[in-house]
Amino acid sequence: MTLLRTVLTCLALNTAGIAVAEEQNRTFGGQVKDFVIKGCLAQFGDHPFDINDLESLNYKVLAPSINVLNGSSVLLDDTQTEEPQLIIISGAVNVLGSATYKFLNSNGWYCLTTNVSVLGTTTIDLNAEAHLTQFNIAVGSEVKINKVDAAGKPLPAPTPEPTPAS
8 A cells, every 4th residue: 555655646746746837837937847848858859849949839738647446547649730749648657457548649749757557557559650758757567559540540560571591
C-alpha cells in the first residue's frame, strides 16, 4: 500500500504542477510549464517547434490516466491538426491493470511526462506519422508501442531485409 500511495502522490504532484502552470501562468512566471515543454522538446531532438517562442507554441495537455486494480482503461486522442502539435500527457499510473493509449494525430508530437506501471501493461497505439517520447520517470513499466494508421488500425510489421549470403 505504501508503494501505491507513493506512486499516486508523485502523479498528483506532477499533474498539479502542470495544471497550476496552465491556470496560473503569471503567478509562476510560466517556469513549470516552460520546464515541461522544454524537457519534452529536448527528448525529441529534431522537432518543428521554436524553442525560443513558447508563447505561440501549438500544444495541449491531456488529462492523466489512472488505472488501479481495474481490468483496462483507454486514453484516446483522435483529434487531427493541420500543423504539428505538442501533446503532453500529464501522467499515467497503471497498477495491476492494462492501459491502452491511442495517439492518432498524424501531426502529433506526444510526450509522456510520467509513466508508472506496477505489475501492469501499457500498450500505445501510435499513428505511423506521429512522434512519441517520454520526459521524467518510468518505474517498472512494460510498454508496447504499435504503429497504426489514422483510423487506429495496426500497420503490418515491416518485412525484414534478407541477409546476404557470405
